[in-house]
Amino acid sequence: MLHPITANHYLMLSAALLLIGTLGVLTRRNIVIVLMSIELILNAVNINLVTMARYWQNLQGQVFAIFVITVAVAEAAIGLGILIALFRNKETVQADEIDLLKW
Amino acid sequence: MLDTFFFYIFALLTLGGAIATITRRSAVHSALSLVVSLLGVAGLYLLQQAEFLFAVQIVLYIGGIMVLFLFVIMLVNLDEAGKQRQFNRQWLLGLLACLLVGAQMIWMLRGSGALRLPEAPAALSAAASGAISSAAGEGNVEQLADLLFRQYLLPFEVVSLLLLVAIVGSVMLAKKSS
Numbered sequence: 001m002l003h004p005i006t007a008n009h010y011l012m013l014s015a016a017l018l019l020i021g022t023l024g025v026l027t028r029r030n031i032v033i034v035l036m037s038i039e040l041i042l043n044a045v046n047i048n049l050v051t052m053a054r055y056w057q058n059l060q061g062q063v064f065a066i067f068v069i070t071v072a073v074a075e076a077a078i079g080l081g082i083l084i085a086l087f088r089n090k091e092t093v094q095a096d097e098i099d100l101l102k103w
Numbered sequence: 104m105l106d107t108f109f110f111y112i113f114a115l116l117t118l119g120g121a122i123a124t125i126t127r128r129s130a131v132h133s134a135l136s137l138v139v140s141l142l143g144v145a146g147l148y149l150l151q152q153a154e155f156l157f158a159v160q161i162v163l164y165i166g167g168i169m170v171l172f173l174f175v176i177m178l179v180n181l182d183e184a185g186k187q188r189q190f191n192r193q194w195l196l197g198l199l200a201c202l203l204v205g206a207q208m209i210w211m212l213r214g215s216g217a218l219r220l221p222e223a224p225a226a227l228s229a230a231a232s233g234a235i236s237s238a239a240g241e242g243n244v245e246q247l248a249d250l251l252f253r254q255y256l257l258p259f260e261v262v263s264l265l266l267l268v269a270i271v272g273s274v275m276l277a278k279k280s281s
Contacts, residue, residue, distance in 0.1 A: 005110045007218035010147070013114050015208040017121055017140075019201045024125035026197030027190045032130045032176060036137050039168065040121050043144050050151045054220055059250050062153050062243075066251070069159060070262045074269035076168050080175045081273035087179045088279075094184060096191060 010051040017044035029094045031086075035079045042072045109150055116143030129185055130176045134169060141165050154243045 017040055024037025046065045053061025087093060120140025127133045145160040191197070251259055 005107050007220050019205045020121040023201045027194040033133050050153045054151045077269045077273040081276035084277045
């Protein structure tokens with residue numbers, strides 16, 4: 001027998017997705033995959049917002065989710081632009097090889 | 104009942120895709136796994152009566168951002184990167200930190216008790232704007248538009264400005280400097 005789904009299920013799922021995304025940002029060397037992990041994190045936030053919109057029966061959460069998606073798009077476009085400029089100059093996409101600002 | 108079934112399917116898609124995204128060696132495989140994960144999230148939006156966000160997720164994320172990612176993966180030569188070490192030397196530390204935070208989150212969610220979701224009503228109300236929607240025929244998109252273009256008009260315009268800046272900025276960054 002399956003239990004009915006509560007908001008906790010969605011919050012757990014969103015927490016798990018957030019942690020997987022964070023793990024990707026922390027551990028991967030490839031910048032493209034780091035950017036993808038950031039998308040995962042933002043998706044986890046959106047799941048949370050939409051769940052709370054349903055829980056409180058209030059659409060504001062979904063409006064916030066739209067704004068989060070818009071900012072994610074802007075972030076991806078800029079991030080990938082920076083990546084292309086970086087690759088043109090340094091010929092690498094590994095995050096730990098880009099250490100010009102390191103002392 | 105059916106909700107429960109679909110929730111687990113979409114959760115499996117989401118988490119499986121996410122784990123594959125951060126563990127695959129090839130960036131193209133990662134991007135394709137990310138598509139699976141985003142599809143799962145889109146399904147969860149549909150289960151939560153967020154039909155507009157479901158469409159936006161498919162069109163914008165899977166249609167837009169993923170194509171952008173694949174373009175960049177093709178532009179930037181990643182063959183070399185695929186042969187090298189994929190994880191940082193401090194990966195164990197990162198994993199431990201994530202597990203710690205995860206344990207904390209589980210502990211907090213356990214403490215809150217079960218938050219029962221209300222049984223699917225025909226429409227969510229735009230309660231904050233004071234107008235509890237009465238029309239039964241109003242769908243998710245109409246209500247969202249009402250809220251977005253009345254109460255959140257200024258943030259909406261600011262976000263459109265942000266997008267403009269992002270377009271100009273990414274063109275400037277990516278173009279060859281002469």
